[in-house]
Structures are given as structure tokens and as C-alpha cells.
Amino acid sequence: MDPSAVISLLLVGLARAMILFIVSAGLTFVLGVLRVPNVAHGSLYMIGAFVAFTIATAFGQSSAGFWFALILAPLVVAAVALIIERGLLSHLYQREHLMLILFTFGLMLILNDLVKLIWGAEYRSVTPPEILDGAVTLFGFNIPRYSLFLLFVGPLVAVGLWFLSNKTRLGKIARAASVDREMVGVLGINVSWVFAAAFVIGCALAGLGGALVAPTTSISLGMDLTIIIESFLIVIIGGLGNTWGALIGSILFGVSQSLGLLFFPQFAIAFPYAVVVIVLLLRPRGLLRSAW
Amino acid sequence: MLEVQDIHTYYGLSHILFGVSLRVERGEVVCLLGRNGAGKTTTMRSIMGLTPPRRGTITFKGQTTAGVPPYLLARRGIAYVPDDRRIFADLTVGENLEIAARHANQKAEWDKARVFELFPVLQEKQARKGGHLSGGEQKMLAMARALMTNPEFILLDEPMEGLAPLLVRALEEQILKLKQAGLTVLLAEQAVNSALRVSDRGYVIDDGHIRFAASINELRENQEIRSKYLLV
Numbered sequence: 082m083d084p085s086a087v088i089s090l091l092l093v094g095l096a097r098a099m100i101l102f103i104v105s106a107g108l109t110f111v112l113g114v115l116r117v118p119n120v121a122h123g124s125l126y127m128i129g130a131f132v133a134f135t136i137a138t139a140f141g142q143s144s145a146g147f148w149f150a151l152i153l154a155p156l157v158v159a160a161v162a163l164i165i166e167r168g169l170l171s172h173l174y175q176r177e178h179l180m181l182i183l184f185t186f187g188l189m190l191i192l193n194d195l196v197k198l199i200w201g202a203e204y205r206s207v208t209p210p211e212i213l214d215g216a217v218t219l220f221g222f223n224i225p226r227y228s229l230f231l232l233f234v235g236p237l238v239a240v241g242l243w244f245l246s247n248k249t250r251l252g253k254i255a256r257a258a259s260v261d262r263e264m265v266g267v268l269g270i271n272v273s274w275v276f277a278a279a280f281v282i283g284c285a286l287a288g289l290g291g292a293l294v295a296p297t298t299s300i301s302l303g304m305d306l307t308i309i310i311e312s313f314l315i316v317i318i319g320g321l322g323n324t325w326g327a328l329i330g331s332i333l334f335g336v337s338q339s340l341g342l343l344f345f346p347q348f349a350i351a352f353p354y355a356v357v358v359i360v361l362l363l364r365p366r367g368l369l370r371s372a373w
Numbered sequence: 374m375l376e377v378q379d380i381h382t383y384y385g386l387s388h389i390l391f392g393v394s395l396r397v398e399r400g401e402v403v404c405l406l407g408r409n410g411a412g413k414t415t416t417m418r419s420i421m422g423l424t425p426p427r428r429g430t431i432t433f434k435g436q437t438t439a440g441v442p443p444y445l446l447a448r449r450g451i452a453y454v455p456d457d458r459r460i461f462a463d464l465t466v467g468e469n470l471e472i473a474a475r476h477a478n479q480k481a482e483w484d485k486a487r488v489f490e491l492f493p494v495l496q497e498k499q500a501r502k503g504g505h506l507s508g509g510e511q512k513m514l515a516m517a518r519a520l521m522t523n524p525e526f527i528l529l530d531e532p533m534e535g536l537a538p539l540l541v542r543a544l545e546e547q548i549l550k551l552k553q554a555g556l557t558v559l560l561a562e563q564a565v566n567s568a569l570r571v572s573d574r575g576y577v578i579d580d581g582h583i584r585f586a587a588s589i590n591e592l593r594e595n596q597e598i599r600s601k602y603l604l605v
Binding site: 250253254256257260261263264265266267268269270271272 | 421423442443444447448452453455459461462463464468469471472473475518519521522
């Protein structure tokens with residue numbers, strides 16, 4: 082087997098892992114701060130992709146269209162998330178987890194039907210901008226430019242999230258509220274708005290993931306299902322609520338998928354799930370410290 | 374400043390407070406003495422709005438607190454230091470203080486520098502995680518954090534509990550300094566002697582009823598009350 086092909090494939094797997102990371106980082110953030118397992122997270126990712134398609138199409142699928150879509154799609158998803166949080170979710174925080182899962186599950190069904198109503202069942206696509214189209218040869222390896230771009234955006238989001246939770250007042254309050262929301266309220270902080278902000282940020286990451294995946298895949302109904310299952314697994318093997326855990330989990334998942342394709346093509350789909358099982362057997366609470 | 378009138382508070386179905394009444398004037402240190410399970414913490418939680426009473430009224434600075442969520446009561450000037458400290462373990466000492474910081478209109482504002490003057494240990498351990506402090510240090514941090522909200526009235530729930538005798542002495546000094554700084558204090562305690570040393574007046578609570586309200590001298594001298602309600 083050609084070693085440079087192996088490395089190229091690994092890099093492509095790593096690039097896909099970055100999208101998984103961005104989406105699961107949002108999921109784990111909401112899980113950590115609000116303690117809400119958001120089953121509708123995948124639907125918000127799908128909405129992000131469809132909105133990206135609409136915006137890109139409005140600009141004639143030009144390069145500028147892609148960049149606008151990349152910026153605006155997460156904002157549109159954030160607006161949807163804000164409506165969901167203020168209108169519905171904020172009244173349910175006191176309920177038990179089962180209720181919250183049922184609620185977000187119902188939300189997923191509703192959002193998916195809305196997507197069907199708005200965009201229909203056809204496959205859609207977004208053209209990558211010229212600068213990210215094609216492949217480059219780096220150190221003798223052939224790598225799609227778009228994969229390189231993802232490998233750049235993923236760590237950027239990780240650093241951004243680290244900065245948000247450790248260096249901003251909102252982040253510090255969110256960390257405190259994830260452990261003891263009552264005490265945060267006693268300090269004169271309106272926890273309700275902190276939760277709204279955390280939910281919106283988490284969901285915006287799903288939207289960003291959707292916008293980023295748009296040029297690499299055909300956008301269609303059902304794309305939410307794979308991602309929500311994968312993200313939940315990543316969040317669980319990484320440690321609930323742990324951003325770095327989500328990063329490690331995504332890399333494990335993405336890279337094992339590539340390795341599976343390479344060495345056991347007939348079992349490729351099962352390969353990352355086998356990795357999940359092994360991790361959970363060894364560390365049932367996840368690789369890094371769980372916030373729960 | 375605070376007037377609690379005939380409150381009945383429940384945890385779910387269990388009736389904890391039976392018509393508790395007490396008042397605290399501006400600038401006073403008032404203690405609420407009682408054994409474990411007498412209803413001290415529930416009284417504190419009722420005042421802070423965490424477990425609102427089902428019957429009775431609480432007025433703070435002349436306004437009712439009924440239906441007001443804890444974060445708004447905090448903004449009106451009430452601070453609560455719980456007996457189990459409730460430090461944010463994952464946050465550093467500095468971060469624990471920063472998120473609590475709220476500016477006051479008064480001139481002498483509590484900020485990090487000023488709380489470090491009162492609790493110098495905390496300054497040295499600013500970068501340490503709250504969960505890595507000793508029990509005594511966590512108590513200080515809980516008090517410091519409450520002060521950062523610049524309250525007018527502070528609820529101290531068993532601050533002396535579990536402290537070494539030397540630290541208890543230091544804490545008595547610190548409470549007196551809070552009083553000098555113009556704060557009003559309601560102090561729930563089992564450590565009767567310490568509480569009496571810093572307080573102006575006191576109440577004795579038992580089984581969810583206020584049994585006795587008196588000046589410090591009376592509380593000191595009344596052996597019957599002490600043996601009936603306070604000795605463990």
C-alpha cells in the first residue's frame with residue numbers, strides 16, 4: 082500500500098473529525114452547563130447545512146456565497162435556538178432528564194418536518210469557494226484544500242471555546258452554574274440568561290458544523306441522524322461536558338473510520354463503533370473528566 | 374431592615390418552620406441559636422428566597438420578598454453564606470470572587486483587595502482551585518465571595534462549625550469587622566459562646582419554633598434555656 086496515500090487518507094479522516102468535533106463540542110457544552118441532552122442537536126446541524134445552501138444559492142454558488150453562508154448559517158441557527166430556549170426549554174429545566182430527552186426528541190421530529198416543508202426532499206449541494214477547491218501537494222502528500230481548511234478551523238474553535246469558558250465572565254459563570262446553579266443565583270446572577278447564552282452558543286456550533294460540512298457532502302433529510310448518534314458517542318467517550326474530551330473523541334472516531342476504510346473496508350462502518358465499545362469498557366465514564 | 378413574620382416553610386410535604394418571626398435592625402448582629410435540625414438553615418433559605426415560605430411574610434428594607442427570585446434578592450442587598458460553603462470547586466479562588474463581583478453605589482466598596490485584607494490567606498491562594506482549599510479556607514472564601522456582591526445584609530449559616538479554635542477566634546474578629554463596616558448580620562450558630570461574643574441580640578429556635586428572644590446578657594445567664602434548647 083502506498084504510504085503517502087495512507088497519510089492522505091488519515092488527514093482526510095482527521096479533517097472530518099474536525100466537523101465532528103465542532104458539532105459534539107456544542108452538544109457537550111449544552112450537556113455540561115444546562116444538563117440537557119439535546120437530541121435535536123443534529124437537526125440544528127442539518128438546518129445549518131440547508132441554510133448554508135440557501136445563502137450560497139442566493140449568491141449564485143459563488144465564492145462569496147460560501148463565505149457569507151459560513152458566517153450567517155450559524156447565526157440563523159443561533160436565532161432558532163434562542164427561540165427554542167426562551168419559548169420552551171427555559172420552562173423545563175426543573176424536569177428530570179427523561180422529560181428533557183423526550184422534549185428534545187419531539188423537537189427533533191418537528192424541526193425535521195419543518196426542514197422537509199421548507200427545503201423539500203431533494204439533495205442539495207454547496208460549491209466550495211475557488212480558493213478551497215481541488216487539492217494541494219504538501220510534503221509529497223495529496224490533500225484536498227478543503228480538508229486543510231477544516232484542519233485549521235477545528236483547532237480555532239477549540240481555542241475559542243477554551244477562551245470562552247476560562248477567560249470570559251460568561252464562561253466562568255457557566256462553569257459555576259454547571260455545578261451549582263442555585264448558588265450562582267444567590268450571588269445575584271440571573272442564571273436563566275446564562276443558560277440561554279450557553280444553549281445558543283452550543284447550537285450555533287451545530288449550525289457551524291452544518292455550514293462547514295455543506296460543500297463536502299450532499300445535503301439531504303436524514304443527515305441529522307448519523308451526526309447525532311456519532312456526536313453522542315463522542316461526547317460519551319470523551320467525558321460528558323468536557324470540550325477536550327470531545328476533541329479527543331472526535332479524532333478517535335474520525336481516524337478510526339479512515340483506518341477502517343483502509344484496512345477492513347467491509348467492516349468500515351462498524352470500526353469506529355468498535356473503538357467506542359473498547360473505550361467504554363476501559364473507561365466507562367469517558368476518557369477525560371465528566372462534568373456529571 | 375429585615376422583618377420575618379409568622380412564616381411556615383416546607384420541604385415538599387414536611388413542615389419545617391412553624392410560625393417563625395424575627396427582626397433584624399440595620400447595623401445589628403443578631404444570632405439564631407439552635408441545635409442541628411432546629412430550623413436554622415431553613416430560616417436562612419426562606420429569607421434568601423431559596424425555599425420560600427408557604428405562609429407568613431418576609432419584608433426586607435420595607436419591601437416584601439414574596440415571589441422575588443433569589444438573584445433579585447441578592448441585588449437588593451442580601452447575601453447568603455451556606456453552612457456547606459458551596460464553593461465552585463472547579464473555579465480558582467480568584468474566579469470564585471470575580472463572578473460574584475457586583476458594584477455598589479456606596480463609597481467603600483468590597484473588591485478583591487478589600488476582601489484579601491480581611492482574609493489574607495485567600496490572596497496567597499488566588500490561583501488555586503476552590504476544591505483544593507482546606508475546609509477553613511473554603512469558609513473564608515464563601516464569606517469573601519458573599520462580600521464581593523456588596524451586600525447590606527448577610528446571612529451567615531454556621532460559619533464556626535468545624536473550625537479549629539484559633540480560627541474561630543479569628544472569625545469572631547472578622548464578623549465584628551463586618552459590623553464595623555456597616556453590615557447587618559444574621560448569624561445561625563450552634564457554637565453558643567462564640568455567637569454570643571459577637572452578637573447584639575439573639576433568638577433561640579427549636580423544632581421550627583422560636584422559643585426565646587432576648588438580649589445577649591439574658592441569653593448568657595438563662596441556664597434553663599441553654600440546657601433545654603442549646604446543649605447538645
